[in-house]
Amino acid sequence: MxxxxxxxxxxxxxxxxxxxxxxxxxxxxxxxxxxxxxxxxxxxxxxxxxxxxxxxxxxxxxxxxxxxxxxxxxxxxxxxxxxxxxxxxxxxxxxxxxxxxxxxxxxxxxxxxxxxxxxPILRALDLPDRYVITPPGCDNPALFLQQLRRVLESGVSLVQFRVFGLPEQELEKLAADACLLCNEYGARMLLNGSMALATQIGAHGLHLDRRRLQSLNTRDTYPDLLLAASCHNVQELQSAQAAGVDFAVLSPVLPTLSHPDAEILGWDGFGSLCRDVSVPVYALGGMTAEMLEQSWARGAQGIAGIRGLWPSI
The missing domain is CATH 3.90.79.10 (Nucleoside Triphosphate Pyrophosphohydrolase)
Structure with a gap:
């Protein structure tokens, strides 16, 4: 018992x-x-x-x-x-x-x-209540970094760099500049990308998508990095925990513009899945800053988001 x-x-x-x-x-x-x-x-x-x-x-x-x-x-x-x-x-x-x-x-x-x-309580104490994810596209690097600075000035201390579609050299430069900016504010940046690029730019951690999570057997490959994973169901959450990630992001909690046809968990579904694992879990999908206390009530570490947490300037 x-x-x-x-x-x-x-x-x-x-x-x-x-x-x-x-x-x-x-x-x-x-x-x-x-x-x-x-x-x-x-x-x-x-x-x-x-x-x-x-x-x-x-x-x-x-x-x-x-x-x-x-x-x-x-x-x-x-x-x-x-x-x-x-x-x-x-x-x-x-x-x-x-x-x-x-x-x-x-x-x-x-x-x-x-x-x-x-x-696991130590992990939860080490993590903040907001996890900001950058927009996936970037047509204006200067504006992107200006927006990131505003995010960091608001007190955010955990950022996922998630940008796709740029030529390799431009992506490397933007990721390196973003990491330097996070360092300036004492924030940690996780790269949604390769281990090689994370090492090259001095990222504080890696964020694993579904494909990278499925290929991960143990976190020994990433001994000195903060390790996170994107999850959408209990099987992925359990895989992330078994692999030894430091935290997970579970989505979509609420409907989103980017994935209008995705199966929605809802707050009750999110809370139920959180109790099946012993790692900190951020709520993602339709989140705004006003939902922070609601996420805590369902067992979340806090909220993660792009549109709801990234400035529009």
Missing amino acids: TIQVAVGVLKNAQGEVLLAQRAANSHQGGLWEFPGGKIEPGEQVEQALQRELHEELGVRVEHCRPLIHVSHRYRDREVALDTWLIEGWEGEPYGKEGQPLAWVLPERLSDWPMPEADK
């Missing part, structure tokens, strides 16, 4: 998140984890979250949202973690059960020994 667990990621004003150390005589004893506990029969996730964090830390949750759902099978048990990001609470957290606590910056979390089930 799967053990259902409510997990809270408390994030303070300094951007640090709270870890608690498991008791030495418990399952995964001695490791550091995000606080939480079992959901009791008949209890809603948010109720369990409130109860567990009050019992463990002496705090009352005030502001929270879903972050990621994680399923993991250990040798002796299977757990399902409903994980919530908590940025507002009442009280000062302390170890009510005598457990040591530590506030840790997200970029240092990999230095702390943690249960395997908690590790």
Whole structure:
């Protein structure tokens, strides 16, 4: 039987998140984890979250949202973690059960020994809530880069460079210029293209289309790159997870002008598929900035888009 667990990621004003150390005589004893506990029969996730964090830390949750759902099978048990990001609470957290606590910056979390089930949460914390995809065509490179600068000035920190139809040298130059611009703003750019070009321009990652995902057996080919994949159904999501991608994009959630005849997932379908995998998933297809909270409610990392997120100047 799967053990259902409510997990809270408390994030303070300094951007640090709270870890608690498991008791030495418990399952995964001695490791550091995000606080939480079992959901009791008949209890809603948010109720369990409130109860567990009050019992463990002496705090009352005030502001929270879903972050990621994680399923993991250990040798002796299977757990399902409903994980919530908590940025507002009442009280000062302390170890009510005598457990040591530590506030840790997200970029240092990999230095702390943690249960395997908690590790997908680190990926979700590392990723922003918006993933902007460039338009597929470019007739005016100067205008393209001006639009990209506006995107980055708005606070976007994750971009997919996806441009087709240009001669090879023009594509290489535009991709290199776009990557330099992303570096200027501290943003990460994933290339929807070849590994060779990604290496040449210094891209931060690769975004795999359906064909490249199908040919990928393991992410060992891309050890130092952020790796993402485009998915449209549960089989592709599961393939992406098995290959070890850092995140996926699932579409189309809503109708789009570019694919008017595509089978639409809808928000309920999207949410159902998200719970079948333990990687962060962005919602794509008909997205606008106003849909961000709606995407979180369905288990998304956030929203991805072209038309809805790219400036029209």
